[in-house]
């Protein structure tokens with residue numbers, strides 16, 4: 001495997017006295033797709049939020065594209081430029097139009113001229129199939145549309161990695177597909193992705209690796225075919241049983 | 247309030263339009279409209295027993311208070327006759343007092359022959375304020391407007407240039423003084439308040455401690471004592487020979503005081519903003535000040551327009567406390583105008599006049615805040 005884009009090396013994190021991540025290690029290579037799953041409260045969100053320093057880890061090392069995450073603010077901002085994130089609750093900026101949401105960061109963080117930023121924004125809006133909504137405010141869009149705007153917003157920064165934290169769990173069932181379609185397309189284009197999701201169909205289609213977490217630890221890492229057919233641990237078997245409704 | 251008042255006429259007109267359907271016989275229309283009025287009254291004034299009691303009490307109060315008030319204010323009032331004796335004879339309000347004294351009340355001790363200068367300065371100032379209320383000017387243009395208006399006002403008020411005689415600012419008074427103290431107090435307090443509110447939520451303990459300390463200290467003392475300190479104690483700390491003008495000290499006192507309260511209002515907005523907004527901005531790589539300026543403040547400030555305007559109104563009225571350090575603001579000039587023995591009896595008229603001016607400004611601020619809230623939230627549905 002070439003140099004990993006993301007490398008976690010025995011990462012530990014505490015919330016006060018609560019040990020939420022215990023010796024978490026993983027490597028994500030360029031173009032690799034990793035799906036993280038596990039029961040609620042197992043620390044999935046915390047792991048991927050550590051990757052762009054929305055959460056701070058206390059022990060171990062995290063490297064993104066060869067740069068180590070430390071307390072250095074400039075380092076953090078540099079890494080964040082290269083790491084796109086999509087949240088469960090979209091977190092679009094409601095006071096800005098869709099287009100402004102997309103051009104803001106390229107314009108201010110990467111100093112892209114407005115004309116160029118607008119062209120990039122329109123390109124990605126077309127990619128997520130809602131160019132006609134460019135002048136609307138997020139509050140005027142459906143949940144599925146908002147999440148696609150959020151994906152486009154992250155892509156406008158031309159990130160090297162995309163992090164997804166349960167991007168479809170806040171959506172009505174009929175909107176889940178339109179978001180997953182966009183994600184599958186993105187995966188096929190070779191984007192490096194780390195997704196926390198319970199959409200096992202999606203995981204089967206795109207994942208190179210499944211990571212199963214429980215109680216702050218990585219319990220199992222396996223390619224999806226293997227993971228779904230024959231989980232090695234009892235915890236994973238139980239979890240799959242619940243989630244696939246057997 | 248406004249909800250109800252906009253709702254009521256609608257109900258009435260709905261009923262009316264229902265009644266006026268073409269199938270109704272023309273002859274009956276008139277009678278039925280009267281009936282619709284009754285229906286409206288029943289729905290809105292007598293819908294239940296407490297409501298009925300309130301309606302009856304309100305009507306009784308009106309009947310009891312309105313005629314004598316009207317009598318005093320208009321029917322028996324004297325307007326133009328500049329003789330106090332005529333006022334006493336008429337028995338009503340003596341608006342002649344205002345006719346005679348309005349220039350002193352409005353401009354204080356400013357040299358009488360030069361009153362056109364504060365008048366013009368005030369007109370410019372109010373025009374600039376009006377322009378500032380228009381969102382089309384919320385860019386560099388507003389800076390140009392004030393960059394032009396403030397120096398011109400300064401030249402007009404102080405003079406000593408372009409053939410204008412010099413008027414030291416301890417001769418300033420009345421409405422211009424109140425307007426200057428309030429507007430500059432608010433305008434200067436606002437950025438300070440935003441910084442204090444941000445500092446209070448800072449990750450850095452030292453900055454947080456300073457901001458909390460400042461806010462809590464200032465909120466713990468009344469404005470009167472802040473003004474006293476500004477005017478009496480502050481000079482004691484200054485090096486020998488250096489003096490700061492009394493007006494400037496009052497201005498600083500009002501600004502520092504208002505900032506502490508405003509900071510708490512702003513903090514409310516910062517807290518009300520969902521955490522996801524901060525995280526999304528962070529995740530995009532925006533720096534602290536970019537995030538604050540582009541994402542956080544535009545949303546947080548909109549959320550707290552009502553308490554902010556509340557603070558503005560209260561600052562405007564509180565400027566009247568500068569009386570205690572001997573500045574002639576609007577309320578003080580209204581009081582001083584009564585020192586004239588022949589008009590001493592008409593203090594009610596004097597205060598009503600001053601109150602009316604205060605009311606005009608405060609009422610406008612309150613209406614403007616309602617308009618602003620509606621406008622800014624128009625596109626914003628969460």
Ligand SMILES: Nc1ncnc2c1ncn2[C@@H]1O[C@H](COP(=O)(O)OP(=O)(O)OP(=O)(O)O)[C@@H](O)[C@H]1O
Nearest residue numbers: 015016018020038039040041042043044045046047
């Ligand atoms: N800011 C915080 N302070 C204290 N505890 C926290 C904090 N954030 C998360 N936790 C705790 O850490 C644990 C892991 O949380 P995390 O959000 O990573 O779980 P998750 O696997 O993403 O769960 P879910 O599937 O419900 O999203 C949980 O027990 C949670 O209560």
Ligand SMILES: [Mg+2]
Nearest residue numbers: 044045046166
């Ligand atoms: Mg989670």
